[in-house]
Amino acid sequence: MEKIIVRGGRQLNGTVRVEGAKNAVLPVIAASIIASKGKSIIHDVPALADVHTINQVLKHMNVDVNYDNNTVVVDATEDLFTEAPFEYVRKMRASVLVLGPLLARYGHAKVALPGGCAIGSRPIDLHLKGFEAMGASVHVGNGFVEVTTNGRLKGAKIYLDMPSVGATENIMMAAALAKGRTTIENAAKEPEIVDLANYLNKMGARIIGAGTETIKIEGVDTLYGAEHTIIPDRVEAGTFMVAAAITGGNVLIENAEIDHLRSVVSKMEEMGVRIHEEGTGIRVIGPKKLKATDIKTLPHPGFPTDMQSQMMALMLQASGTSVITETVFENRFMHVEEFRRMNAKLKIEGRSVIVEGPGSLQGAEVAATDLRAGAALILAGLVADGMTRVTSLHHIDRGYVDITGKFAQLGADIERVNDDVIMETVTYKQVEVQ
Ligand SMILES: CC(=O)N[C@H]1[C@@H](OP(=O)(O)OP(=O)(O)OC[C@H]2O[C@@H](n3ccc(=O)[nH]c3=O)[C@H](O)[C@@H]2O)O[C@H](CO)[C@@H](O)[C@@H]1O
Numbered sequence: 365m366e367k368i369i370v371r372g373g374r375q376l377n378g379t380v381r382v383e384g385a386k387n388a389v390l391p392v393i394a395a396s397i398i399a400s401k402g403k404s405i406i407h408d409v410p411a412l413a414d415v416h417t418i419n420q421v422l423k424h425m426n427v428d429v430n431y432d433n434n435t436v437v438v439d440a441t442e443d444l445f446t447e448a449p450f451e452y453v454r455k456m457r458a459s460v461l462v463l464g465p466l467l468a469r470y471g472h473a474k475v476a477l478p479g480g481c482a483i484g485s486r487p488i489d490l491h492l493k494g495f496e497a498m499g500a501s502v503h504v505g506n507g508f509v510e511v512t513t514n515g516r517l518k519g520a521k522i523y524l525d526m527p528s529v530g531a532t533e534n535i536m537m538a539a540a541l542a543k544g545r546t547t548i549e550n551a552a553k554e555p556e557i558v559d560l561a562n563y564l565n566k567m568g569a570r571i572i573g574a575g576t577e578t579i580k581i582e583g584v585d586t587l588y589g590a591e592h593t594i595i596p597d598r599v600e601a602g603t604f605m606v607a608a609a610i611t612g613g614n615v616l617i618e619n620a621e622i623d624h625l626r627s628v629v630s631k632m633e634e635m636g637v638r639i640h641e642e643g644t645g646i647r648v649i650g651p652k653k654l655k656a657t658d659i660k661t662l663p664h665p666g667f668p669t670d671m672q673s674q675m676m677a678l679m680l681q682a683s684g685t686s687v688i689t690e691t692v693f694e695n696r697f698m699h700v701e702e703f704r705r706m707n708a709k710l711k712i713e714g715r716s717v718i719v720e721g722p723g724s725l726q727g728a729e730v731a732a733t734d735l736r737a738g739a740a741l742i743l744a745g746l747v748a749d750g751m752t753r754v755t756s757l758h759h760i761d762r763g764y765v766d767i768t769g770k771f772a773q774l775g776a777d778i779e780r781v782n783d784d785v786i787m788e789t790v791t792y793k794q795v796e797v798q
């Protein structure tokens with residue numbers, strides 16, 4: 365079994381570069397299939413398992429996709445097959461983002477139902493309500509959701525019950541080719557929404573207001589391939605910010621956008637961490653002693669749920685009682701049990717976790733329950749006494765490129781090993797000796 369092994373006690377120092385954002389690149393690659401003319405060239409595409417999955421989804425639909433040297437070239441000008449099967453959606457929920465583009469271009473899309481996952485039930489009802497408001501019919505059966513429309517979608521006024529990132533993206537993509545104007549109210553405001561709107565506008569779409577709670581989309585007849593560079597990954601940047609802070613280190617995080625991280629910066633400063641912009645990056649200097657704080661996850665610009673578990677690791681080292689309240693997902697505390705295996709003092713009370721610090725964390729064998737939880741366990745391992753072994757690495761590989769190499773470059777004692785290989789080698793050596 366593959367494991368990441370961390371031996372705690374090293375301070376992290378140096379420079380690390382952040383990749384293009386996973387949560388921006390997935391909708392952008394999905395959107396590239398709306399272009400019935402021309403190729404799209406997408407730069408700063410991270411070599412993640414999720415990128416591989418979305419590329420596979422596109423290839424399955426007869427799209428010509430080439431990924432080389434962090435650049436994806438997409439040619440979707442041939443006739444496309446409008447289905448995404450369960451084998452891809454099972455691996456990555458963001459596969460549902462092909463619904464909007466396919467519906468807009470072909471009036472038909474069929475995608476396996478994503479189902480729940482380790483952080484919550486994650487329905488897609490808001491995506492579907494949006495499509496229905498634009499005149500589409502939705503049919504759910506045999507594990508699939510099928511969306512169809514006779515002729516072109518029609519622009520509509522759509523109010524989202526909550527500012528869902530995926531629903532905002534799917535509706536924005538569908539509306540780009542609809543007849544007339546679509547208005548999305550209570551839209552998600554995440555930087556990744558802005559990145560997608562910028563890319564769609566380069567393709568010929570007419571979208572204004574992305575990044576605010578009202579997005580207006582004037583439908584056009586055709587979209588064309590376009591060239592685009594993906595924004596930096598604010599969650600990867602945030603993860604390295606915590607790494608610097610938790611080890612009392614001094615790290616320059618390059619290619620990080622401080623404006624995308626205001627809530628994280630503000631909370632970490634409250635904890636005593638020094639943070640400032642430096643060139644195109646962020647410098648983070650950890651204090652000798654961290655202070656406790658409280659956090660509530662919220663849609664952007666509130667504190668991001670994708671940084672909740674990493675901040676929990678940081679709070680475990682802070683003096684006093686901290687409280688984390690998770691309001692975005694109903695079940696995103698699976699990492700609490702794993703932290704407890706490392707001697708963390710944590711108590712779950714409804715949607716909050718009470719963190720008692722500073723703890724004396726102990727190395728243990730722990731499992732990544734989702735991708736951010738995996739990163740958080742590595743962070744805890746950086747300061748734990750002894751050796752921490754993190755398993756279920758497929759989760760981490762969805763969202764982090766070479767996390768082991770990047771931490772090692774900053775001075776961490778960390779390696780990725782395959783136990784099976786070690787066992788085989790040991791057995792072989794024993795045989796030799798005998
Ligand atoms: C690929 C990607 O970009 N993933 C991000 C995206 O996920 P995703 O787009 O799935 O997240 P949403 O913003 O849609 O979900 C937020 C909340 O709304 C609920 N909901 C959502 C849609 C819907 O139709 N009905 C409904 O009830 C969800 O169950 C959840 O409780 O935003 C999340 C919230 O910032 C992040 O944690 C994920 O990393």
Ligand SMILES: C=C(OP(=O)(O)O)C(=O)O
Nearest residue numbers: 387457458670735736763
């Ligand atoms: C929850 C996340 O991603 P996804 O929506 O792809 O599961 C994440 O990036 O933390």
